[in-house]
Amino acid sequence: MNGAEVLVRELESLGVKTLFGYPGGAIMPFYDALVGSDLQHVLVRHEQAAALAAAGMARVTGEVGVCVGTSGPGATNLITGVADAHADSVPLVVLTGQVPMDLMGTDAFQEVDVFGMTLGIVKHSYVVRSGHDLRRVLREAFWLAREGRPGPVWVDLPKDVLSGPADLHAQDRLDLVLRRTPDQAASLRDSLARAASMLERSERPLAYVGGGVASAGCEEELVRFLEEQQLPAVTTLRAVGSVPTEHPMLLGMLGMHGTAAANEAVQEADLLLCLGARFDDRATGRLERFAPEASVIHVDIDVAELGKLRRPAIGVAADLSLFLERFRPEPTVRRQWLERAFGRRLTHHPRTEGPIHAPSFLRDLTREHPGATVTCDVGQHQMWVAQAGYFTSARQHLTSGGLGTMGFSLPSAIGAALARPNEPCLAISGDGSFLMNVQELATIKRLALPIRMVVIDNRMLGMVRQWQDLFFEGRRSQVTLEDNPEFADVAEAFGIPAFELARTGDIPAALDRLRGARGPILCHVRVDPEDGAWPLVPPGAANHEMLEPSTTSAR
Amino acid sequence: MTPRFQFQLRLVPERGALLRALALVERRGFPVDHVESGPSPCGRHLDVRLAGTEAPPRPPEVLARQLRRLVEVTSVVTGEEVDHPSRLEVRS
Numbered sequence A: 001m002n003g004a005e006v007l008v009r010e011l012e013s014l015g016v017k018t019l020f021g022y023p024g025g026a027i028m029p030f031y032d033a034l035v036g037s038d039l040q041h042v043l044v045r046h047e048q049a050a051a052l053a054a055a056g057m058a059r060v061t062g063e064v065g066v067c068v069g070t071s072g073p074g075a076t077n078l079i080t081g082v083a084d085a086h087a088d089s090v091p092l093v094v095l096t097g098q099v100p101m102d103l104m105g106t107d108a109f110q111e112v113d114v115f116g117m118t119l120g121i122v123k124h125s126y127v128v129r130s131g132h133d134l135r136r137v138l139r140e141a142f143w144l145a146r147e148g149r150p151g152p153v154w155v156d157l158p159k160d161v162l163s164g165p166a167d168l169h170a171q172d173r174l175d176l177v178l179r180r181t182p183d184q185a186a187s188l189r190d191s192l193a194r195a196a197s198m199l200e201r202s203e204r205p206l207a208y209v210g211g212g213v214a215s216a217g218c219e220e221e222l223v224r225f226l227e228e229q230q231l232p233a234v235t236t237l238r239a240v241g242s243v244p245t246e247h248p249m250l251l252g253m254l255g256m257h258g259t260a261a262a263n264e265a266v267q268e269a270d271l272l273l274c275l276g277a278r279f280d281d282r283a284t285g286r287l288e289r290f291a292p293e294a295s296v297i298h299v300d301i302d303v304a305e306l307g308k309l310r311r312p313a314i315g316v317a318a319d320l321s322l323f324l325e326r327f328r329p330e331p332t333v334r335r336q337w338l339e340r341a342f343g344r345r346l347t348h349h350p351r352t353e354g355p356i357h358a359p360s361f362l363r364d365l366t367r368e369h370p371g372a373t374v375t376c377d378v379g380q381h382q383m384w385v386a387q388a389g390y391f392t393s394a395r396q397h398l399t400s401g402g403l404g405t406m407g408f409s410l411p412s413a414i415g416a417a418l419a420r421p422n423e424p425c426l427a428i429s430g431d432g433s434f435l436m437n438v439q440e441l442a443t444i445k446r447l448a449l450p451i452r453m454v455v456i457d458n459r460m461l462g463m464v465r466q467w468q469d470l471f472f473e474g475r476r477s478q479v480t481l482e483d484n485p486e487f488a489d490v491a492e493a494f495g496i497p498a499f500e501l502a503r504t505g506d507i508p509a510a511l512d513r514l515r516g517a518r519g520p521i522l523c524h525v526r527v528d529p530e531d532g533a534w535p536l537v538p539p540g541a542a543n544h545e546m547l548e549p550s551t552t553s554a555r
Numbered sequence B: 001m002t003p004r005f006q007f008q009l010r011l012v013p014e015r016g017a018l019l020r021a022l023a024l025v026e027r028r029g030f031p032v033d034h035v036e037s038g039p040s041p042c043g044r045h046l047d048v049r050l051a052g053t054e055a056p057p058r059p060p061e062v063l064a065r066q067l068r069r070l071v072e073v074t075s076v077v078t079g080e081e082v083d084h085p086s087r088l089e090v091r092s
């Protein structure tokens, strides 16, 4: 067997069913070995989409996603998707071809130093120099991608390693597994009792929930804990859905576009129980002024997050499900605090006439698709989805939280739709973002994926426009997209049915049409270019210093 | 005076391990002053001394934890002031 054949065999035996990729020179032996294998290879139309689709699948399932590309431009095209997975701690294995070993270091055709270029965006990486290491490396890569805090692992494969002899029976390196399996019991033993008494003594405690909860697969345990403790919760963007949208203990998303109820509760809390969140600047606003009265109990599987930005009173390096299973403080009802915190929750008043109000539309759309996976792009529409969408799990809400990658929605929807073939999938895009991976309409059509695509078109790079209006004295620079194509025509050119929605009164019919679609469909929604994503915490401000439309002068 | 921090790392002798560890120190914003490395009975040692001219951007213990997360790093010992190795705090 050659290296490529061993690789394919090993992928099969690791339980991989689907991988996403694009062939080319250095990776050709692998594509040759794929012929006749049981693996489903999804040919995308740009490597960035391969990485984002594989990560989309991983975000939904919690299993390792796999993407493949060739050397040089194939590898560099993958980079954005891999950085995205790294920023959001998504388990991914990336396989790239590399020039043959004797050409490495000579600036050969399609040679790039993938190892060096990706150091900052991977959990680990390998350049495989012998076919006899292939099996071990692949097994390690899969293990590492999922172990502890998940992340991407890159495996670079010189062409001669793929086509040369390889060993199917190479040994695993057990020392690695032993070395990286921390003693969580010790960390828990030291901290549980102290953390419990801190929470019991607190008068204004608050749970600050991050993406780690969905990664650890303990959303139900979290909700039970919040109910038992009568503990109000705020979530990060990534964790939207971890506490169901209408749960009585939820104050909403915190941070730059968070709810007033969430942000003000954080500022008043005397104790923050931080569960799998990392004090990201979009969530905290000005760090020194974030939760100024609170002591922090920080629980994270990644010990390096403890104290990175905010020093906790108690840091617990442990798996969140284990923590929630063992953490049993005496429940206390703090009526005043609950009344105060929940008293600020706003009721939503939908706009019933005039131009389409995107948040209201998105609220209705997600409600009419309960259980659907919703992917979104980056910008105002992303915030509207997070603020107004209806979710019962974070694995249902796929958003590029850490990297903010425009072009995220379509490829992640491909991964999600393949992972959950019996559930509906909504892909929400802005008009700017949609064109960043529009080529994937071809993949969606070929696989006949029932993805309901919604383009929220304000003929603007809306989020940038809003910032220019607010913080650059209204000087609009390179943000108008008046030369957009007709999105419905674009979809139809790919063989995908499409329609336009421009009036509020037509929303019910549009929702019916989307809900009834069997295969892919695109709805082009025209919205007012001057609508904003509110509230907004200006950069450098504290989270309670939110701007609302009434506090700012429109252009 | 800003204390001079040093990190003593043990690495498994894999290609790329040195680059990965050093790149992490610099990427995380810690100014490197002096580096020494060579084979050791446990693989390879890497001693990194930070410049004492500017304050580190975050507590060095945070960097030590980030270094410990690297797959090739088997132990990290941190300490202040190269001249006082007795003050090194041993953690692995």
Ligand SMILES: Cc1ncc(C[n+]2csc(CCOP(=O)(O)OP(=O)(O)O)c2C)c(N)n1
Pocket (backbone or CB within 6 Å): A377, A378, A379, A380, A381, A382, A404, A405, A406, A407, A429, A430, A431, A432, A433, A434, A456, A458, A460, A461, A462, A463, A464
């Ligand atoms: C790849 C990439 N390039 C640039 C940006 C910066 N950026 C953030 S939001 C945004 C505007 C997005 O416009 P659109 O997709 O139309 O969404 P809208 O804000 O109008 O809802 C831009 C350019 C980014 N996040 N990602």
